[in-house]
Amino acid sequence: MRRMLTTWTPFVACVALVLAALAWVTRAALRLDASQREAQRLATLEESSRLALWRMDFAISPLVAEFAGLPYFAFASFFSPEAAYTGMFREVERGTVLAPSPLLAPTNPLVRLYFQIDPAGTLSSPQVPRGTFGTMALDRYISAETLTTSARREAELGARLARLDLASRLPPPAAVDPRAIAMCSTDTPSAAAPQVDAPLEVQVHNVAPQVAGPAWSQQQQQQRSVSESAARQKGVQVLEDNRRLGNTYFNVERLQAAPAHVTTGAMQALWIEDALLIARRVRIGDATYVQGAWLDWDAVRAALAESVRDLLPQARLEPLRDPGAADDRARRLAALPVQLEPGSAPVADEALSPMRVALGVVWGCVVVAIGAIAALLFGADSLGRRRAAFASAVTHELRSPLTTFRLYSEMLARGSVSDERQRRDYYETLRAEAERLGHLVENVLAYSRLERGRSIGPLEPLRLGDLVSRVRERLSERAGAAGMALELRLDAAAGDILLNTNASAVEQILFNLVDNACKYARVGGPGNSAPAGVVAATAAVEPAATIVLEARPFGRGSVLIRVRDYGPGIPAAASRRIFGVFHKSSSEAAMSAPGVGLGLALSRRLAHGLGGRLRLEREVRPGASFVLELPVGRGE
Numbered sequence: 001m002r003r004m005l006t007t008w009t010p011f012v013a014c015v016a017l018v019l020a021a022l023a024w025v026t027r028a029a030l031r032l033d034a035s036q037r038e039a040q041r042l043a044t045l046e047e048s049s050r051l052a053l054w055r056m057d058f059a060i061s062p063l064v065a066e067f068a069g070l071p072y073f074a075f076a077s078f079f080s081p082e083a084a085y086t087g088m089f090r091e092v093e094r095g096t097v098l099a100p101s102p103l104l105a106p107t108n109p110l111v112r113l114y115f116q117i118d119p120a121g122t123l124s125s126p127q128v129p130r131g132t133f134g135t136m137a138l139d140r141y142i143s144a145e146t147l148t149t150s151a152r153r154e155a156e157l158g159a160r161l162a163r164l165d166l167a168s169r170l171p172p173p174a175a176v177d178p179r180a181i182a183m184c185s186t187d188t189p190s191a192a193a194p195q196v197d198a199p200l201e202v203q204v205h206n207v208a209p210q211v212a213g214p215a216w217s218q219q220q221q222q223q224r225s226v227s228e229s230a231a232r233q234k235g236v237q238v239l240e241d242n243r244r245l246g247n248t249y250f251n252v253e254r255l256q257a258a259p260a261h262v263t264t265g266a267m268q269a270l271w272i273e274d275a276l277l278i279a280r281r282v283r284i285g286d287a288t289y290v291q292g293a294w295l296d297w298d299a300v301r302a303a304l305a306e307s308v309r310d311l312l313p314q315a316r317l318e319p320l321r322d323p324g325a326a327d328d329r330a331r332r333l334a335a336l337p338v339q340l341e342p343g344s345a346p347v348a349d350e351a352l353s354p355m356r357v358a359l360g361v362v363w364g365c366v367v368v369a370i371g372a373i374a375a376l377l378f379g380a381d382s383l384g385r386r387r388a389a390f391a392s393a394v395t396h397e398l399r400s401p402l403t404t405f406r407l408y409s410e411m412l413a414r415g416s417v418s419d420e421r422q423r424r425d426y427y428e429t430l431r432a433e434a435e436r437l438g439h440l441v442e443n444v445l446a447y448s449r450l451e452r453g454r455s456i457g458p459l460e461p462l463r464l465g466d467l468v469s470r471v472r473e474r475l476s477e478r479a480g481a482a483g484m485a486l487e488l489r490l491d492a493a494a495g496d497i498l499l500n501t502n503a504s505a506v507e508q509i510l511f512n513l514v515d516n517a518c519k520y521a522r523v524g525g526p527g528n529s530a531p532a533g534v535v536a537a538t539a540a541v542e543p544a545a546t547i548v549l550e551a552r553p554f555g556r557g558s559v560l561i562r563v564r565d566y567g568p569g570i571p572a573a574a575s576r577r578i579f580g581v582f583h584k585s586s587s588e589a590a591m592s593a594p595g596v597g598l599g600l601a602l603s604r605r606l607a608h609g610l611g612g613r614l615r616l617e618r619e620v621r622p623g624a625s626f627v628l629e630l631p632v633g634r635g636e
Helices: 002-068 133-138 144-161 178-182 194-211 217-249 250-254 299-309 354-414 421-450 465-482 503-520 584-590 599-609
Strands: 113-119 173-175 261-263 268-272 275-284 287-295 316-319 338-341 460-463 486-488 499-500 546-554 558-565 613-616 625-633
Touching: 002 275, 002 299, 002 338, 002 354, 113 144, 133 144, 250 421, 275 299, 299 316, 354 421, 421 503, 421 599, 460 465, 465 486, 465 499, 465 503, 465 546, 499 503, 499 625, 503 546, 503 558, 503 599, 503 625, 599 613, 599 625
Parallel strands: 486 546
Antiparallel strands: 113 287, 173 261, 261 275, 268 275, 275 287, 316 338, 460 499, 546 558, 558 625, 613 625
């Protein structure tokens, strides 16, 4: 016990120290990894937010471009093409040819209502024609249901704007730049698509490498590039369609010839209560008009959120009531007073973190190393205990015969034994003790050779009958010396079975089995005593002084050699360790029959070396029964 404490206490202390240090390093590494992953998550979130804002601004740009390209006279339900650029707001004379406004029946699902406020503050809408214009519209262009819906929306908007000076919130108008008008013409050398697409390509290429960090795989980057390209192409196509639509309704040459007293202000998006408007101021002479569109905020929000669903699955858009707030400028749209709430960005699986994988490998290596060292220490400790047990058992085993040798040799040398018969008994005792010591030394040397990895010797073909005949005489002598009889049971057909084995190894196995039977089968017999813990068995059905050696075929590929006695047998507790090496302690060796607990362990090793096996038949009662199975030769 003291030796175990001396061996294992330092080991446990070292293991505890190593594990504590590794745990501290692991905790620090995990905290660093968590901080890095959080920084990476925030960086990914910011990059995704910037890309989402760019994409939403680009998605809303067709609507903004469409509104900005509308001429001032488009906000009348009907207008005269001849007077559109010269006298738009003069009274229409009888017989004048009128054209419907493109806003009379708009098709953009994101706009609830187009409206205009005249200098007197009266709200009107090109979608709600009145009087004769209403009759004309119902006959050819719009339905009564559409007109009713537009009128209701006009009333709702009027209630919101009743107590508000909308014009004061809009930038002042400026003169129309002819160069800007010329850019809308189809005759200009620069087409709209290349001008829009080129800078977009540059912007996306600048953003994509930043987003493509460790949290995104190469496949995800490729998928994102494809989706971005599709989104750009779709937006460019919408812009081109709107440009062509505008050239269909409006004559650009006439627009260029518009009177200089018509000036249009910049478009401004703003919130009026819960209504999202885009509006501008138009000055015609000294009169100022407000023209705008009431956007469907729910439809706009759903469309914009859907456009960035792959970037920010949990993104939300919230109205920005105070666009001048400093903390709101980072994530607001450029075209609309709307703030982006990105939610959480997708990150890589924590289980696949390189830091975690490395820590797992380190912990695995440390655990394996600790297990290997523990196994090595356990083996060394077990070997030390086995050596101590062997030394104790051998010391006890050698003390008795050496005492006999010294006593009898001194008596014979001094001539103290005058009786010839008694002298022969002494010589016979000395010979028996010498054979016992020789058998002990033979077992120890044989086991030592096997421990060093040496083979048991060459295998040779040998018939089972010849093998039994070869070992019978020696086994019978050992049984006779113990006052027991050896009974041989061999089938006539079994004697011709050819084995490929080593006769010396088989003889040593059978001799050890018979020797154990001689020691323990007859409790109280000459020179024998019962082993510690052995209980008496039931009455034997055969004489207790008989040892049965049986050989017979066993299946098609092996033979069975059984050695059975009819003594007390082996208790279940002892049967689990009888094949262990040096399983006897010094106290057990002193209280039991002679031996060091090596014979059965050696016999099992020899059986494995021959390609067979040695086992105890626990179900056989009374007595003990050991079975040796050997494979037959190739000739069988």
